[in-house]
Amino acid sequence: MTDTVKGAAPAGEPILQVRNLVKHFPLTRGIVFQKQVGAVKAVDGISFDLHRGETLGIVGESGCGKSTVAKLLMNLERATSGEVFYKGEDITRLSGRALKAVRRNIQMVFQDPYTSLNPRMTVGDIIGEPFDIHPEVAPKGDRRKRVQELLDVVGLNPEYVNRYPHQFSGGQRQRIGIARGLALNPEIIICDEPVSALDVSVQAQVVNLMEKLQDEFGLSYIFIAHDLSIVRHISDRVGVMYLGRMAEIGTDAEIYEHPTHPYTQALLSAVPVPDPQAREQRAAGADSGAAAGRGRIILSGDVPSPADPPSGCRFRTRCWKAQDRCAQEQPLLAVPEVFRGSGTPAEHESACHFAEERATAEAA
Amino acid sequence: MSTSGATDAVMAPEPEPPGGGEERPLLDVRNLHVEFRTREGIAKAVNGVNYSVHAGETLAVLGESGSGKSVTAQAVMGILDSPPGFITQGEVVFQGRDLLRMGGEERRKIRGARMAMIFQDALSSLNPVLSVGEQLGEMFRVHQGLSRKEARAKAIELMERVRIPAARERVKQYPHQFSGGMRQRVMIAMAMALEPELIIADEPTTALDVTVQAQVMDLLAELQREYNMGLILITHDLGVVADVADKIAVMYAGRIVESSPVHDIYRAPAHPYTRGLLDSIPRVDLKGQELYAIKGLPPNLLHIPPGCAFNPRCPRAQEVCRTDVPPLYRVNQERASACHFWKETLDDDSAPSGDA
Numbered sequence: 001m002t003d004t005v006k007g008a009a010p011a012g013e014p015i016l017q018v019r020n021l022v023k024h025f026p027l028t029r030g031i032v033f034q035k036q037v038g039a040v041k042a043v044d045g046i047s048f049d050l051h052r053g054e055t056l057g058i059v060g061e062s063g064c065g066k067s068t069v070a071k072l073l074m075n076l077e078r079a080t081s082g083e084v085f086y087k088g089e090d091i092t093r094l095s096g097r098a099l100k101a102v103r104r105n106i107q108m109v110f111q112d113p114y115t116s117l118n119p120r121m122t123v124g125d126i127i128g129e130p131f132d133i134h135p136e137v138a139p140k141g142d143r144r145k146r147v148q149e150l151l152d153v154v155g156l157n158p159e160y161v162n163r164y165p166h167q168f169s170g171g172q173r174q175r176i177g178i179a180r181g182l183a184l185n186p187e188i189i190i191c192d193e194p195v196s197a198l199d200v201s202v203q204a205q206v207v208n209l210m211e212k213l214q215d216e217f218g219l220s221y222i223f224i225a226h227d228l229s230i231v232r233h234i235s236d237r238v239g240v241m242y243l244g245r246m247a248e249i250g251t252d253a254e255i256y257e258h259p260t261h262p263y264t265q266a267l268l269s270a271v272p273v274p275d276p277q278a279r280e281q282r283a284a285g286a287d288s289g290a291a292a293g294r295g296r297i298i299l300s301g302d303v304p305s306p307a308d309p310p311s312g313c314r315f316r317t318r319c320w321k322a323q324d325r326c327a328q329e330q331p332l333l334a335v336p337e338v339f340r341g342s343g344t345p346a347e348h349e350s351a352c353h354f355a356e357e358r359a360t361a362e363a364a
Numbered sequence: 365m366s367t368s369g370a371t372d373a374v375m376a377p378e379p380e381p382p383g384g385g386e387e388r389p390l391l392d393v394r395n396l397h398v399e400f401r402t403r404e405g406i407a408k409a410v411n412g413v414n415y416s417v418h419a420g421e422t423l424a425v426l427g428e429s430g431s432g433k434s435v436t437a438q439a440v441m442g443i444l445d446s447p448p449g450f451i452t453q454g455e456v457v458f459q460g461r462d463l464l465r466m467g468g469e470e471r472r473k474i475r476g477a478r479m480a481m482i483f484q485d486a487l488s489s490l491n492p493v494l495s496v497g498e499q500l501g502e503m504f505r506v507h508q509g510l511s512r513k514e515a516r517a518k519a520i521e522l523m524e525r526v527r528i529p530a531a532r533e534r535v536k537q538y539p540h541q542f543s544g545g546m547r548q549r550v551m552i553a554m555a556m557a558l559e560p561e562l563i564i565a566d567e568p569t570t571a572l573d574v575t576v577q578a579q580v581m582d583l584l585a586e587l588q589r590e591y592n593m594g595l596i597l598i599t600h601d602l603g604v605v606a607d608v609a610d611k612i613a614v615m616y617a618g619r620i621v622e623s624s625p626v627h628d629i630y631r632a633p634a635h636p637y638t639r640g641l642l643d644s645i646p647r648v649d650l651k652g653q654e655l656y657a658i659k660g661l662p663p664n665l666l667h668i669p670p671g672c673a674f675n676p677r678c679p680r681a682q683e684v685c686r687t688d689v690p691p692l693y694r695v696n697q698e699r700a701s702a703c704h705f706w707k708e709t710l711d712d713d714s715a716p717s718g719d720a
């Protein structure tokens with residue numbers, strides 16, 4: 001198997017450092033006198049770094065907390081605890097003018113190109129709106145010109161500036177969202193499922209655009225998606241989330257070719273490979289979790305509720321390797337002892353007491 | 365070798381099923397046309413679809429959003445929204461008889477009992493105010509005249525068949541009390557209830573998580589084998605197709621532009637659109653390079669381009685493509701392609717010729 005073809009070492013110094021980030025949404029009962037009866041542990045102790053100029057992919061199944069992480073980084077939600085350092089400053093504590101200054105540098109692109117744009121505003125107004133909040137970036141007289149430049153940058157006809165969102169296709173609307181994200185010359189763009197709603201052929205156009213813009217403007221991306229092959233394509237490093245925690249994080253080759261966490265292994269094995277020959281190969285292997293050497297791992301059951309997560313390791317209710325220890329002791333995200341100093345691609349952070357490599361089914 | 369495809373313009377009615385000498389197909393859709401008459405004009409959603417499925421076979425219908433996959437399925441099932449939708453031409457031959465020429469009553473009997481459908485969004489296709497058991501049981505009460513009690517026992521049995529844990533307790537629960545994956549199992553159970561010969565599954569796992577999707581696809585494949593059902597699987601996921609299909613029909617602008625056994629099409633597509641789709645899959649060995657992207661956008665069905673509908677986006681388009689609608693050329697016994705230059709496309713194994 002090929003190892004890290006692309007630069008394994010993350011480019012540049014960390015621009016964003018996330019430490020023990022927690023977000024609990026209170027569950028209340030009662031109408032007049034609300035009483036807290038529990039909490040949805042949407043994000044429950046997440047740490048990672050984002051380096052300048054890199055793309056960090058975040059994958060994980062529905063409800064594992066990806067969008068909540070994105071909102072916390074944007075300060076659209078208040079963290080329950082934990083820190084997010086932007087250039088050394090904890091932005092979770094900021095407000096007012098200081099927060100506004102930071103926000104200029106961290107922008108977001110949303111999943112749904114159909115609902116994230118105000119249907120009653122023209123494209124020019126949508127893209128130019130950030131200038132109302134940050135007039136210093138584009139003085140009044142310059143705005144129209146600046147908006148047209150942005151349209152041009154994302155490959156839309158600058159003459160479309162007076163059109164409304166419904167006059168555009170999904171891919172074009174996503175470009176409008178990206179143009180808006182670029183308006184304030186940010187350093188970081190957080191993309192929450194930016195291409196998930198798009199057709200295959202259009203998805204490729206948008207991904208290419210994002211990569212081009214990254215090179216041009218030296219942007220750092222956090223790229224959240226559930227399509228594992230797109231994430232691999234665009235990311236330098238990838239974090240895998242499960243039920244509010246980070247299960248494993250490493251370079252794309254470490255995660256995709258040498259995963260050591262059982263959840264990552266199951267997730268990767270479950271992705272249908274667009275090559276019919278893979279199914280014969282897989283049929284030759286075993287197909288139930290425990291026995292699986294190379295074949296597909298079919299997990300049993302669903303993801304548990306984040307309001308009542310399992311003790312210890314969050315994955316233990318679906319893990320075929322779970323032991324007593326997994327129920328008692330929470331595995332921390334760290335390089336597992338067995339691989340420490342090994343210099344192999346298995347030497348990356350994985351939150352499992354029994355981390356080990358599994359021969360993955362041959363990818364094409 | 366690469367003569368113009370136009371010289372052997374043999375119309376392929378429908379390629380033979382893989383394996384050759386089998387008996388007639390279970391379902392044979394011939395030259396189906398559907399249009400929607402709307403205020404903005406006539407949207408030609410389905411423009412001459414041909415496909416067939418045999419017992420025990422899985423046909424994947426692949427295509428981008430709006431290409432007419434669901435509308436075709438609705439026309440086959442007899443649940444097309446009409447008006448505004450109208451079937452203007454074609455035949456839907458099921459077990460030897462054209463459903464489009466059957467009376468309403470007879471058709472209703474076939475629907476549910478002989479052919480059934482699974483939808484993408486289980487929550488909105490199940491009745492929210494009836495328990496899952498009542499909905500499953502109703503199938504038996506209406507179609508087989510079973511008593512309430514018998515129907516309930518059958519419902520539990522079915523829920524166990526689709527591996528819903530604690531079926532006996534959960535039979536009383538309502539759809540919203542089930543997770544997405546479990547709801548999709550309920551949908552499968554409903555479709556399977558009367559052991560139909562044909563199931564049409566319209567994006568059955570698109571709304572599900574990867575690990576749950578794998579469970580559900582596995583279940584569907586197992587049931588299909590067991591009952592030797594014909595399965596039409598509608599999807600836009602090239603991975604799912606490669607995983608389960610025997611043959612593929614690729615749709616574009618309301619037409620099947622290529623149909624082929626699954627292995628052949630992935631090895632060497634015979635239509636530039638199929639080729640473009642396959643080329644836009646991210647590949648590990650090409651990481652760091654630009655993804656191949658089909659340029660432009662899918663057509664507006666109110667104004668389908670003249671000639672080949674794909675011509676404004678096609679890297680291979682010639683003058684003839686802008687004027688002449690390509691017929692469905694027969695590539696071999698089992699394959700067909702609606703491209704004037706199918707031969708050249710098939711022979712061409714170099715890098716995509718279009719601008720990325």
Ligand SMILES: Nc1ncnc2c1ncn2[C@@H]1O[C@H](COP(=O)(O)OP(=O)(O)OP(=O)(O)O)[C@@H](O)[C@H]1O
Pocket residue numbers: 025040041042060061062063064065066067068069226306
């Ligand atoms: N405002 C809120 N109040 C209560 N619970 C919330 C709120 N927002 C999110 N949650 C819950 O937090 C958990 C994580 O949600 P989040 O949207 O971050 O998931 P996600 O990983 O983005 O999922 P998806 O892939 O479906 O977008 C979910 O269980 C969700 O229901």
Ligand SMILES: Nc1ncnc2c1ncn2[C@@H]1O[C@H](COP(=O)(O)OP(=O)(O)OP(=O)(O)O)[C@@H](O)[C@H]1O
Pocket residue numbers: 400402407409427428429430431432433434435436445448449600665
């Ligand atoms: N009830 C309707 N009235 C008017 N137009 C319709 C109606 N139903 C479908 N259409 C149109 O018919 C065309 C084909 O739709 P269809 O639902 O078959 O696409 P699809 O291939 O299933 O796409 P998707 O992948 O998005 O499900 C679309 O342009 C759609 O807008």
Ligand code: SF4
Pocket residue numbers: 261262263313314315316317319320321322323326331351352353354355
């Ligand atoms: S810690 Fe235990 S339960 Fe968790 S992933 Fe590792 S083996 Fe499985």
Ligand code: SF4
Pocket residue numbers: 635636637672673674675676678679680681682685690702703704705706
């Ligand atoms: S007929 Fe012409 S335009 Fe259409 S797919 Fe073939 S080469 Fe392209």
Ligand SMILES: [Mg+2]
Pocket residue numbers: 066067068192
């Ligand atoms: Mg989300």
Ligand SMILES: [Mg+2]
Pocket residue numbers: 433434435566
């Ligand atoms: Mg559809």
